Amino acid sequence: MTALAGSISRRADELFSAYQHDIHRRTDRLFAGLMAFQWLLGIVFALRVSPLTWAGAESSMHLHVRAAVILGGVISIFPAMLGLFRPGLVSTRYVIAVAQMLMGALLIHLTGGRIETHFHVFGSLAFLAFYRDWRVLIPATIVVALDHMLRGLFWPQSVYGVLVASEWRWVEHAAWVAFEDLFLVVACLRSVAELRQTAERTAALEHEVRTRQEAEDEMAELVDELKVTQRQAEIATRAKSEFLASMSHELRTPLNAIILYSELLQEEAKGNDAASIPDLQRIQFSGKHLLDLINGILDLSKIEAGKMGLELGRFDVKRVIDELADSVSSLVQKNCNTLTVKCHANVGMMHGDLTKTRQILLNLLSNAAKFTTEGSITIEVQRIKRGGADQIEFSVADTGVGMTEEQSRIVFEPFTQADVTTTRKYGGTGLGLAIVSRFCELMGGTIAVQSKLGHGSRFAVRLPAEMANAMTTELFQSAGAA
Numbered sequence: 001m002t003a004l005a006g007s008i009s010r011r012a013d014e015l016f017s018a019y020q021h022d023i024h025r026r027t028d029r030l031f032a033g034l035m036a037f038q039w040l041l042g043i044v045f046a047l048r049v050s051p052l053t054w055a056g057a058e059s060s061m062h063l064h065v066r067a068a069v070i071l072g073g074v075i076s077i078f079p080a081m082l083g084l085f086r087p088g089l090v091s092t093r094y095v096i097a098v099a100q101m102l103m104g105a106l107l108i109h110l111t112g113g114r115i116e117t118h119f120h121v122f123g124s125l126a127f128l129a130f131y132r133d134w135r136v137l138i139p140a141t142i143v144v145a146l147d148h149m150l151r152g153l154f155w156p157q158s159v160y161g162v163l164v165a166s167e168w169r170w171v172e173h174a175a176w177v178a179f180e181d182l183f184l185v186v187a188c189l190r191s192v193a194e195l196r197q198t199a200e201r202t203a204a205l206e207h208e209v210r211t212r213q214e215a216e217d218e219m220a221e222l223v224d225e226l227k228v229t230q231r232q233a234e235i236a237t238r239a240k241s242e243f244l245a246s247m248s249h250e251l252r253t254p255l256n257a258i259i260l261y262s263e264l265l266q267e268e269a270k271g272n273d274a275a276s277i278p279d280l281q282r283i284q285f286s287g288k289h290l291l292d293l294i295n296g297i298l299d300l301s302k303i304e305a306g307k308m309g310l311e312l313g314r315f316d317v318k319r320v321i322d323e324l325a326d327s328v329s330s331l332v333q334k335n336c337n338t339l340t341v342k343c344h345a346n347v348g349m350m351h352g353d354l355t356k357t358r359q360i361l362l363n364l365l366s367n368a369a370k371f372t373t374e375g376s377i378t379i380e381v382q383r384i385k386r387g388g389a390d391q392i393e394f395s396v397a398d399t400g401v402g403m404t405e406e407q408s409r410i411v412f413e414p415f416t417q418a419d420v421t422t423t424r425k426y427g428g429t430g431l432g433l434a435i436v437s438r439f440c441e442l443m444g445g446t447i448a449v450q451s452k453l454g455h456g457s458r459f460a461v462r463l464p465a466e467m468a469n470a471m472t473t474e475l476f477q478s479a480g481a482a
Contacts, residue, residue, distance in 0.1 A: 015199035032083030035076040101143040145174040296431035342380040372400030390465035397458040412437040
């Protein structure tokens, strides 16, 4: 924080110096033109206003007037050249300050000390304040005071317009000049303070803009890196899915052979070697379990690789539910559970993928039967409206072990179950609900779960009642892009 403040302060000092230098340069050039104008004005005064010297009936220009015109050139040319060729230097503005007051003294002399010309002094001080440097007023004030004092003593008519003047009259004039200096000094100090504030604000703004640009550049670089990483991740994910799909397909063939041969060996063992039947049954069970796992991986890989499509058709929802209830009855009764089917009369027909819809419900009912003992399982189906379109809602509720909130949040992730003890006690691969969730997304539907540990679970699936071919194509493409 200290380093940051120091950096902004240094930048503010640089800007403040640049602002001051620019003001000094512009003011120097202003006075370069003003000097030339005043010199010409002095010549006009000498020709039009200055008194003439008379010799009888004839008059001629006074020698002092000619000297004053020449002196005006001497006073004006040097500071004007400095203002043009050396603007912004400290010495230049001090020379200009002295020359400006000397030019005022000359104009007062040329007009014979007229009081109106004395206002040139006050105007010159105001112009000098354009430098916003109160120090230039000091030599200017000294020159005015000395001029009025010396000429007041030796030549009062050239400065006061009278032959005899009070020896202290110059003090009065100097006092009025000092009085104006007081206001001009205050104005210069305020102007410099405002200039400093402007420099500080500009420095802070520049730092903010620079910081924002750097942040935007860093953000752009980060976005580019993330895009590259995302592309690499997508390529890796697609390669993984394609590999799994290919390997799963290759593994299913020998597994099916193992399961088939185990069944044949069991048939032969019934009459010859009954003692080997339990071992053969274990082989068959393990083979089927591994086949289910491979089938799940294959389905999940196809979805992730964008190779899973929909086969749409029209079917009677109630009839499908009745068939499912008959299919899982033995599985439900295995743990002494009861199955209740509630199919509302308004369900009617559905246009969708029958195979995937049946697989979704079969997985949910199988899970409910597996995690419920001596309890009840309820499947309820109804037609509802969401967003102006008909949907079919399938809900499967049980009174089983239930889940915690944390477990409910991750239950649809692949290879995820409640915990290690659940896997050890109930078995399973953790792919069933993940596939159910992917199938719901593929068909434009949703799945949600409500569960409480020790009080069972309720899974609610909502699928469009009418899946159009256009929707199928769009879902297929979006799944492929994912």
